[in-house]
Amino acid sequence: MSTKSEIIEFLHREFPQNTCLVEQVGNRSARIVQHISSDHLRPGQTVSGPVLMTVADVGIYIAILGTIGIVPLAVTTSLTINFLRKASADRPIVGECNLIKVGRTLIVGEAALYSRGDADMVAHAVATYSIPPQSRN
Numbered sequence: 001m002s003t004k005s006e007i008i009e010f011l012h013r014e015f016p017q018n019t020c021l022v023e024q025v026g027n028r029s030a031r032i033v034q035h036i037s038s039d040h041l042r043p044g045q046t047v048s049g050p051v052l053m054t055v056a057d058v059g060i061y062i063a064i065l066g067t068i069g070i071v072p073l074a075v076t077t078s079l080t081i082n083f084l085r086k087a088s089a090d091r092p093i094v095g096e097c098n099l100i101k102v103g104r105t106l107i108v109g110e111a112a113l114y115s116r117g118d119a120d121m122v123a124h125a126v127a128t129y130s131i132p133p134q135s136r137n
Helices: 004-014 049-068
Strands: 021-026 029-034 075-083 093-102 106-115 121-130
Touching (some): 004 021, 004 049, 021 049, 029 049, 049 093, 049 121
Antiparallel strands (some): 021 029, 029 093, 075 121
């Protein structure tokens, strides 16, 4: 397992382009936040799909790192997302991520995405990650 601070340090070093903030890591889960700016919006003040997909992907990856340790070469092999409703353009996106299955070579996780303060999901994603050989004990 990796701590929240170890994961944050790793992300800053290896993924400096990442703008998601880690709020919580532990117990096969993670909560991350993406602040929304005009760069994240498409016409109609709609948070873009790629932003929501990024939050889901990064959040599940963080849950994985918190569960099996820092494994830089764990890679997304599939990601399916359902866009459920328009996210608020003036509030951060919160990703509540949980691991469904943790195997030796594959890990499956899900992410529920919300506009901060709203109880209704704006999107739901499921992703599978491939874990490189010999990175698990």
